[in-house]
Amino acid sequence: METKKLLMIPGPTPVSRSIQDQMGRETVAFSDANFVNDFNYCLKELKKIVKSDGEIFVISGSGTLAMEMSLANVLRKGDNLLIISHGYFGDRFVDIAKNKGINVDVLSSEWGKTVPIDLIRETLKKKPYRAITVTHVDTSTGVKADIKSIGDMLKEFPEIIYIVDGVCATAGEEEYMDDMNIHILFTASQKAFGVAPGLLILWANEKALRARESIGTIGEYFVDFNNWLPIMHEPSKYFATPSVNLIWALKESIRLINEEGIENRFKRHELFARAYQKALEELGFRILAEEGYRANTLSNVLYPEGVEDELFRTSLATEGVQVAAGLGTFKGKMFRIGHMGNIDKHDLISSIASIERTLYKFNIDKLSIGLNIIQRELVK
Ligand SMILES: Cc1ncc(COP(=O)(O)O)c(C=O)c1O
Known part of the structure; x- marks a missing residue:
């Protein structure tokens, strides 16, 4: 078996x-009163989850479309944009922005580390930037940016x-x-909301909306705030067909979040991450992200000597756990x-038990060592 x-x-x-179950329901018209x-x-609950009194957009698409939407609505060709990159997804902003003819400056950290806030502040003083992007958790490195301190510093500008970018956060x-x-935050359905892929969620506050107004007509159609605002105010109207079943799935995910309580959910993520990372370290792995900046949503785990990446991941899959490969220079x-x-x-x-059995196949006998750690962390 x-x-x-x-x-x-x-x-x-x-x-x-x-x-x-919500995805398996019989689909109804988007104008159906219950839908x-x-x-x-x-829409109402999502605003509460991130404490926003601005606008919200729930649209078919993935996180990358949300990245594009965030830039397209506030920046014109030739505007200056500062990108803080802690890995692959920070860099993706560079590609999107350059395609739009935006003037891009990038502050990149070594993978696993973060860009110091003082450096961001000094860079912002050098020219009139219209916007800055920060990836809250870069999925390629497992680094979490200090978005609160950056936000505080930005009050000077x-x-x-x-x-x-909150896709992984x-x-x-x-x-x-x-x-x-x-001013603009976005995510996608397939990460911490636990819904299947296919929806993007983007919040824009008043300042972002004013920026949208100030740039007039934009080249993009599908992601234009102005095309979606009437729908988000009255979802029975049509602009482009909503993903009816995914929206139901999102509703159930929001119900689960509210039942748990968002603060408790954050605490659970923190507890799980700490326990998990500690167990992995005890098993001989290293966590790429430096301490103090480790994400609670995922771990990026460096192999011990003698463990070959592809073989490890395929063996682990047969032991019952599917994990993802490293990206960029950490591939392999x-x-x-x-x-x-x-x-x-x-x-x-x-x-953790599956990881231990897989290590055993590599002649690394750490059976029950990680389990002992994680069990003890989880009962604290
Ligand atoms: C931080 C971050 N931003 C953006 C994206 C792109 O999202 P998607 O793959 O849904 O287009 C991802 C995908 O993993 C991500 O982790």
């Missing part, structure tokens, strides 16, 4: 039964629009738009494991 396979890649994350109610509920890491002085040297969204203690413990 084949072992059950846990989906522990950093997105898509496991989709709970009750969320799956419109459900969509309105999602009141004209700059602060865009935060929102609903798993603390993220409050107003408290953190964030590390694996990435998600611990975000609707996962529980069973998932954590059985995945």
